[in-house]
Amino acid sequence: MQLEDYFMILAPDDIRIKGTRIGIESVLYEYIYRCKTPEEIAQQFHTVTLEQVYATILYYLHHQSEVDAYLADWLEFSRTMRENQQRNPSPARIKFRQMQAEKAGQLQ
Numbered sequence: 001m002q003l004e005d006y007f008m009i010l011a012p013d014d015i016r017i018k019g020t021r022i023g024i025e026s027v028l029y030e031y032i033y034r035c036k037t038p039e040e041i042a043q044q045f046h047t048v049t050l051e052q053v054y055a056t057i058l059y060y061l062h063h064q065s066e067v068d069a070y071l072a073d074w075l076e077f078s079r080t081m082r083e084n085q086q087r088n089p090s091p092a093r094i095k096f097r098q099m100q101a102e103k104a105g106q107l108q
Contacts, residue, residue: 003062006055013073017056020047025074027056028067 008016015024022045030036038057042050060067
């Protein structure tokens with residue numbers, strides 16, 4: 001089996017672990033930024049095997065500059081989306097905030 005056989009490249013900015021809906025960015029974020037072990041990552045993502053986690057890490061090591069750019073784009077996109085959601089919350093989010101405020105008022 002080739003290393004690339006572990007992945008589905010749906011678009012330049014969308015690489016998923018084959019047989020799952022998990023993107024490589026999810027696994028690599030836990031590994032690189034949260035310093036989780038491959039075993040911890042496999043436990044966290046129940047649809048991903050330990051072998052797939054190791055394959056993802058190996059893919060990163062073999063294509064580090066490309067994957068670093070991929071991760072940087074993903075992190076920037078995520079930051080932008082969080083900011084947009086904070087500025088324009090969904091009706092459900094607004095209702096949830098109202099319920100939290102009401103509950104906090106009842107506790108006082």
